[in-house]
Amino acid sequence: METCEIEDITNTDTCMKLAIEQAEHALNNLEVPVGCVIIEDEKVIAAGRNRTNETRNATRHAEMEAIDILLDQWQRNGLSNADIAQRFSKCTLYVTCEPCIMCAAALSILGIKEVYYGCANDKFGGCGSILALHTSESVGATRDEVLHGRGFKCTGGIMASEAVSLFRSFYEQGNPNAPKPHRPPAQSS
């Protein structure tokens, strides 16, 4: 995914609009419409959207896609793990839906600075809805990760209705990949 640099991103709505564009992109590709952007020093440095259907991998959420772009790029640029941790600690994520438990744990392992999300994730939300991992200090698998994992500042409800209306469009058209008895595609006339 190409990254764009936009000067002077100070407004949360401006950033969330970019995340919503990513979610629309997911919707157009028959994916669950969630999108995100990662901002560092007021610049968009990565964008991502859900690719779970395309990859057959249910962990390929928007956040994971955007993070992997950065990890790949920074690794190629020769950054060490310490450098990478340092960069993420200056990054802010804007995502259209509350990160799930998996993504919230991942963001905590990375040590991201801050997260803004659109609508809440009542089923799997990891930033308050089901678990509150953004306030947790003990996330990770190894002692090292637990030591370095940290909470992050998290604010929800940014342009939530736009995010919800994308979900609505998606489920109206039906998820063609889910097996029955999950929501069948709407009958096309």
Next chain:
Amino acid sequence: MPSTNGNIENEGYWKIVHIPDKLPIPPHLQPTVNVYASIINPKHANTLIRKLNKISLLEDLHHVKRICKRCVEGNVQLLMILCLASHDSGQLEDMPSEIAELIESYQLSTFITKVSKYPATSKEDWEEQCKLWPTSYHPPTYNIDGITGFSEENSQSILEFMKSAVDLAKSVDGQIVNAAVIVNPTSNQVVARSCDQWAEQQSQASCFRHPFHHAAMVAIENSAARDRYLFPASEPVGDNCCQADFVDSPLTVSPSKRQKINTNVEDSGIQNGETSACGSTPARPYLCTGYDIYLVWEPCIMCAMALVHQRIKRIFYAFPNPNAGALGKVMLSLQLLELIKTKCKFNRRDALQIISHL
């Protein structure tokens, strides 16, 4: 940390143990919490429920019914839970102001009563709970083989798969790593296997490690890669669902391509009743539905959630993770919303630990 050496050499020392998420408790000793309740005028029931749902969601008490009907000396009374009460004291100080206003405007006389803290896990528990205050009870909608004991044959293959996971973990020199093996239990076929990838890369003298490439995450990606390889295009999922052909050009889908996708969906929709002929190839699974995973170490929070997302049915692990073992935490928190039964075919009883028994 338990040693992975020694114990595993002799399979006779291994034993499958079901780890319940809490100790078994006799039905009459189930934990309770205090709530404020009140007798209400049946005419106000709907209004009160609507108002209370806005100001006092009983978040951890989804199993508890809000309203209770009681017969007192031939008269039917309606009782309603208002909110949690934090103390036994009977003081009203801890009551939210919105609730206090409601009590004021509807002239409610409140009292403190006990309700069961956790959803019932058996009919006996449930019957006992309802003596305090009615709760809902959802018996498991399916059975998982071997929750209460595996057959000899199953135990043997379970231990074999776990041993292969442990061998995989040991194959990485001098590192304590996790390893994962995903298995289709109906055919005993290994779908994917993996180790924590950072260890491999470290031994190659690269200082970078992908922070999320834990064994379980890598195994999920390997199983997805296998799926993409075996079923490259518009194979239906199972035999009852159509799927669009958007695999060959994943990154750039032009509007004209998009048009074609839509046509494809409609076309395959027409033939939906037919199973596509794929010879001896098994039906395409939906993600890892019905599969088992064997892990040497208990998964962390991220991996536990990932396994639920990928529809893994059963998780076996050899050693609890002393740092951040999270299976119970994640499963239990999801269980509270009673979602797992319907969405993921996963409930807390799926977590089994294979421990060394010396």
